[in-house]
Amino acid sequence: MRTLRRIQWPLVVWLIVVWVLLWGKVTAGNVLTGLAVGVVLCLAFPLPPLELELRLHPVGLARFAARFVADLTVAGLRTVAQILGPGPLPCAVLAVPLRSRGDLMLTATAVAVSAVPGSAVVELQRSTSTLFVHVMSSRADAASLEQARDEVRRLERLVVRAFGTRAEIAELAGRPGTDPS
Amino acid sequence: MSWTSVGDWVAAVCLLLGAGLSFVAGVGLLKLPDTLTRMHAATKPQVLGLLLVLLGVAVRLRSWVDLGTLVLIGTFQLMTVPVAAHIVGRAAYRTGQVDGEGLVLDELDERLTRPGKAS
Numbered sequence: 001m002r003t004l005r006r007i008q009w010p011l012v013v014w015l016i017v018v019w020v021l022l023w024g025k026v027t028a029g030n031v032l033t034g035l036a037v038g039v040v041l042c043l044a045f046p047l048p049p050l051e052l053e054l055r056l057h058p059v060g061l062a063r064f065a066a067r068f069v070a071d072l073t074v075a076g077l078r079t080v081a082q083i084l085g086p087g088p089l090p091c092a093v094l095a096v097p098l099r100s101r102g103d104l105m106l107t108a109t110a111v112a113v114s115a116v117p118g119s120a121v122v123e124l125q126r127s128t129s130t131l132f133v134h135v136m137s138s139r140a141d142a143a144s145l146e147q148a149r150d151e152v153r154r155l156e157r158l159v160v161r162a163f164g165t166r167a168e169i170a171e172l173a174g175r176p177g178t179d180p181s
Numbered sequence: 182m183s184w185t186s187v188g189d190w191v192a193a194v195c196l197l198l199g200a201g202l203s204f205v206a207g208v209g210l211l212k213l214p215d216t217l218t219r220m221h222a223a224t225k226p227q228v229l230g231l232l233l234v235l236l237g238v239a240v241r242l243r244s245w246v247d248l249g250t251l252v253l254i255g256t257f258q259l260m261t262v263p264v265a266a267h268i269v270g271r272a273a274y275r276t277g278q279v280d281g282e283g284l285v286l287d288e289l290d291e292r293l294t295r296p297g298k299a300s
Contacts, residue, residue: 021253024246076202076229079221083209091218093274095288114263115228120220121263122270123289132289134217134270145286 006046012038054104060161067158068115075117082136091136092145093122096152098129100160100168106131108159113152188240195237202230216273224266231258 012035019034020026082089098109106129110121113133123132135148160172209222235251242248273279274289 018253021249024249072225072229072232075225077226079209079225080202080205083205083212083222083226088214089218091284092286093284093289094286110267111260111263114224114266117225118221120217120224120270121267122217122274124267134220136218136221 007039007042008047011047012042015041054163055165057162057164060158061163064112064158064162067155068112071112071115071117075115078117089136091134092148094133094135094145094149094152096131096133096149098131098153098156099172100156100164101129101171102164102168105156105160105164105168108163109152109156112155112159116151116155119148119152188243192237192241195233195240199230199233199235199237202226202233206230216278217270220266220270220273224262228258228262231255 015038016031016034019037020030023030098106100106100109103126106124106126110124110131113119113121113131118137119133119135121131122134124130125132131152133148133152135145137144137148157172160168164172203226206222206225206227209226210219213219213222232255235255239248239251
């Protein structure tokens, strides 16, 4: 009984989904072997329990997904232009303090930032929830750097509105240094 | 023109675009000055290129079985590339593989070199 309680069932369900997708067909046999593989994996490689403070907001999620796809496309094309264009481009490493504290929000924002045109995450400080972002852009004056910083904060807002708990959404508005929208 | 040939054309365009983007990503790895700027090349056009190739393959194959596998490949790509890029970027930064001249502002350096603050 104790071993059974140690298993993280959401993880097993995810592993079953992956297993079935790999085999390509939903059959009783595939689901059962997937279950067996999932349970064995979870017992053989135990992971620390995830504290998932996750809520799904359909509207926020759709908005985030649309934004993510658009960012990915623009980022890809702009990077192509930067690669094929002349000369070295000015770069900067910016510290962007985030408003939300949750691990999940931090991770999701970091992933979203990686898809944004011109920026990549270099370092992540969990204690102050600060992202360090490497920015590559055609101009490097103070205004465009500030714009890059705002971009990261805007992504954070989209992420929290898509996955955040009510408290986290409230936190977004409450912290000093935030924008009103 | 039948729907099948429309699908084939869409697939061909997606595959060619995807291959082109991946090629430019490769060019970027050679051309850009340091590791951090190369990370941009290795992540952005490459991910978009791969997703376009997957889309092209999905449109061409038109089967649910393969669609599952393709979605899985895309999902793992999106989940793992930012993590891998971050780890490489972090290692590059901390070992000094950064082109200091191209960098107009560095707020991480201040944070790391300030005594007692380095993590």
